Amino acid sequence: MTAPLLPGSTIGILGGGQLGRMLSVAASRLGFKTCIYEPGADCPASHVANHHIQADYDDTKALERFANSVDVITYEFENIPTTALDILETLRPIHPGREALRISQDRLTEKTFLQDLGLQIAPFAPVDDADSLAQAIDTIGTPSILKTRRFGYDGKGQARLTSPADASKALTDLQGAPAVLEGFVDFTAEISVIAARGTDGRVAAFDPGQNVHQDGILRTTTVPAPLPNRTLTDAVLTAGRILNALDYVGVLGVEFFVTPAGLLINEIAPRVHNSGHWTQNGCMTDQFEQHIRAVAGWPLGDGSRHSDIRMENLIGDEMDRVPSLAADPTCALHLYGKSDTKPGRKMGHANFLTPQT
Amino acid sequence: MTAPLLPGSTIGILGGGQLGRMLSVAASRLGFKTCIYEPGADCPASHVANHHIQADYDDTKALERFANSVDVITYEFENIPTTALDILETLRPIHPGREALRISQDRLTEKTFLQDLGLQIAPFAPVDDADSLAQAIDTIGTPSILKTRRFGYDGKGQARLTSPADASKALTDLQGAPAVLEGFVDFTAEISVIAARGTDGRVAAFDPGQNVHQDGILRTTTVPAPLPNRTLTDAVLTAGRILNALDYVGVLGVEFFVTPAGLLINEIAPRVHNSGHWTQNGCMTDQFEQHIRAVAGWPLGDGSRHSDIRMENLIGDEMDRVPSLAADPTCALHLYGKSDTKPGRKMGHANFLTPQT
Numbered sequence: 001m002t003a004p005l006l007p008g009s010t011i012g013i014l015g016g017g018q019l020g021r022m023l024s025v026a027a028s029r030l031g032f033k034t035c036i037y038e039p040g041a042d043c044p045a046s047h048v049a050n051h052h053i054q055a056d057y058d059d060t061k062a063l064e065r066f067a068n069s070v071d072v073i074t075y076e077f078e079n080i081p082t083t084a085l086d087i088l089e090t091l092r093p094i095h096p097g098r099e100a101l102r103i104s105q106d107r108l109t110e111k112t113f114l115q116d117l118g119l120q121i122a123p124f125a126p127v128d129d130a131d132s133l134a135q136a137i138d139t140i141g142t143p144s145i146l147k148t149r150r151f152g153y154d155g156k157g158q159a160r161l162t163s164p165a166d167a168s169k170a171l172t173d174l175q176g177a178p179a180v181l182e183g184f185v186d187f188t189a190e191i192s193v194i195a196a197r198g199t200d201g202r203v204a205a206f207d208p209g210q211n212v213h214q215d216g217i218l219r220t221t222t223v224p225a226p227l228p229n230r231t232l233t234d235a236v237l238t239a240g241r242i243l244n245a246l247d248y249v250g251v252l253g254v255e256f257f258v259t260p261a262g263l264l265i266n267e268i269a270p271r272v273h274n275s276g277h278w279t280q281n282g283c284m285t286d287q288f289e290q291h292i293r294a295v296a297g298w299p300l301g302d303g304s305r306h307s308d309i310r311m312e313n314l315i316g317d318e319m320d321r322v323p324s325l326a327a328d329p330t331c332a333l334h335l336y337g338k339s340d341t342k343p344g345r346k347m348g349h350a351n352f353l354t355p356q357t
Numbered sequence: 358m359t360a361p362l363l364p365g366s367t368i369g370i371l372g373g374g375q376l377g378r379m380l381s382v383a384a385s386r387l388g389f390k391t392c393i394y395e396p397g398a399d400c401p402a403s404h405v406a407n408h409h410i411q412a413d414y415d416d417t418k419a420l421e422r423f424a425n426s427v428d429v430i431t432y433e434f435e436n437i438p439t440t441a442l443d444i445l446e447t448l449r450p451i452h453p454g455r456e457a458l459r460i461s462q463d464r465l466t467e468k469t470f471l472q473d474l475g476l477q478i479a480p481f482a483p484v485d486d487a488d489s490l491a492q493a494i495d496t497i498g499t500p501s502i503l504k505t506r507r508f509g510y511d512g513k514g515q516a517r518l519t520s521p522a523d524a525s526k527a528l529t530d531l532q533g534a535p536a537v538l539e540g541f542v543d544f545t546a547e548i549s550v551i552a553a554r555g556t557d558g559r560v561a562a563f564d565p566g567q568n569v570h571q572d573g574i575l576r577t578t579t580v581p582a583p584l585p586n587r588t589l590t591d592a593v594l595t596a597g598r599i600l601n602a603l604d605y606v607g608v609l610g611v612e613f614f615v616t617p618a619g620l621l622i623n624e625i626a627p628r629v630h631n632s633g634h635w636t637q638n639g640c641m642t643d644q645f646e647q648h649i650r651a652v653a654g655w656p657l658g659d660g661s662r663h664s665d666i667r668m669e670n671l672i673g674d675e676m677d678r679v680p681s682l683a684a685d686p687t688c689a690l691h692l693y694g695k696s697d698t699k700p701g702r703k704m705g706h707a708n709f710l711t712p713q714t
Contacts, residue, residue, distance in 0.1 A: 050404045322364060
């Protein structure tokens with residue numbers, strides 16, 4: 001266990017989107033400064049950070065300047081180039097660590113890791129070309145989904161196969177990128193667990209939320225999830241096993257499919273997670289502060305849920321809803337300060353307090 | 358009623374201390390940027406603001422640059438020089454307005470205003486010199502307190518008189534500044550109301566909290582205040598009358614003495630208030646967001662209390678308590694990022710969730 005970071009220290013955050021923005025706010029509550037590393041100008045996190053280094057991930061000088069100006073490094077997205085990490089890790093601690101990044105950056109590595117832990121996941125097979133796809137279809141069957149091994153998010157880098165005849169179109173859609181064929185899972189619900197592990201090895205988890213996705217993008221999260229306690233407990237224990245196996249420090253998101261045969265893990269994300277935004281209005285310690293506490297070597301906080309919440313993402317022109325949401329006494333608004341509204345772009349979210357169940 | 362400020366707009370905040378810091382965070386939640394005007398370097402608010410103009414209040418060019426870079430102006434302290442306000446108000450709206458500032462900047466004006474509204478305050482008399490002090494002592498008697506009319510805060514600019522013989526020492530202590538002699542109030546408790554009024558004229562108030570001061574500095578606020586409902590309702594209605602009388606926009610703090618003869622107003626503050634910090638962990642909309650909503654012309658939010666809270670200020674070397682507070686699951690920490698710890702300096706506060714009464 002490392003010594004806790006003193007108030008006044010600086011936390012470096014790779015990525016300047018909404019997650020970096022809300023991490024930065026949480027860090028300020030605990031008396032920390034933040035420095036954001038982000039190639040884009042006027043990024044959401046820079047509005048609430050002490051410093052923004054605007055540079056690309058292949059800019060060695062800027063990466064060194066960043067690392068030398070902070071006490072510890074964390075990130076808001078997992079697809080950080082390995083070459084950048086190689087430079088940063090020689091200069092400052094990075095939490096969550098390289099192993100979590102290595103695993104979550106590659107869908108095939110992640111699935112193999114989870115399978116080796118004895119956890120339940122959908123059937124999968126690696127795909128590199130037409131031959132291996134044909135083989136994978138033989139094993140997995142259709143319907144199934146071809147997903148790129150790297151850089152997929154919000155439903156990007158995916159192609160559905162309803163029959164073997166879709167194989168060549170799917171390969172074309174993914175432009176020949178190394179991929180994984182996943183068996184189609186007939187789920188009754190999707191849930192996620194936002195869990196945390198401190199440098200002292202202690203683990204904590206927020207109540208699991210039930211998620212609804214549309215076109216691969218999260219639309220709503222509801223807590224408590226209307227599912228049997230046994231299912232929710234299974235999910236929390238599974239998240240705990242993953243955290244311990246990775247000797248993890250920070251917040252981790254784990255997405256599950258609920259099926260008649262039990263829980264299957266969909267994917268893990270080594271960072272704060274969209275499906276944990278409800279914690280901002282449902283808990284004394286939210287996922288952002290929990291992550292900062294872990295990364296700073298502080299004890300984890302109390303993430304008990306004091307309210308029932310439904311989180312709705314505001315995507316693209318749903319920003320038009322802001323005037324009515326602002327007038328809704330059951331709604332807590334969280335806007336990201338993005339200047340351009342684009343279709344599919346996450347612009348904010350709303351946490352609705354729902355009557356206690 | 359003015360049109361509501363659109364997300365992406367910039368709110369200018371005069372003053373870069375902890376109140377400006379927490380206002381800036383609240384503004385970010387609603388998608389606003391902030392620009393801080395503050396003479397000091399590395400001020401708490403600048404760590405979470407989009408921009409910091411470091412300049413003095415007599416710097417006309419900097420004031421103009423500030424006003425021209427923001428959409429609306431607010432402030433974290435009431436003692437803004439009139440000359441600065443004269444420049445700013447020609448360029449941008451200022452909320453709360455000039456009348457609230459004029460009244461709260463001068464203790465004598467404030468007391469006269471409250472008295473003219475028919476509200477109960479401690480007996481008072483103006484003091485400019487030894488003669489008027491002697492006259493004031495004749496009317497008010499002793500024990501009493503001599504307070505400067507302007508720039509008093511956290512118990513500064515005050516001298517106690519236990520007998521008429523203390524008169525000349527009290528005058529010396531206040532260095533001849535225009536003052537007010539206040540009759541000593543024998544109170545059983547101190548409470549405050551944090552209330553808000555929107556541009557639409559609607560008024561809302563948080564639950565009154567009971568305050569404990571030490572050496573003129575707030576130490577704790579407890580909600581709910583353990584007092585009869587009648588007393589708390591009186592306090593809320595009084596705050597509402599003041600807001601309406603001032604055609605006020607924003608959050609106002611009103612401090613009361615609870616006496617056997619009823620409530621007496623101690624003082625008002627045209628801004629977010631230390632005794633309202635409990636709202637950060639007790640309400641969905643806290644005092645900072647409520648202020649930003651009002652200033653931005655948005656509808657007020659729901660400030661209903663969902664938890665019982667005791668707020669404790671962390672003053673000076675009480676920062677030593679941070680490690681144990683960080684490990685206390687009932688405690689939500691709020692640190693201000695001040696680099697120097699000085700005796701009497703507010704460094705942070707802790708909101709303790711207490712069992713529901």
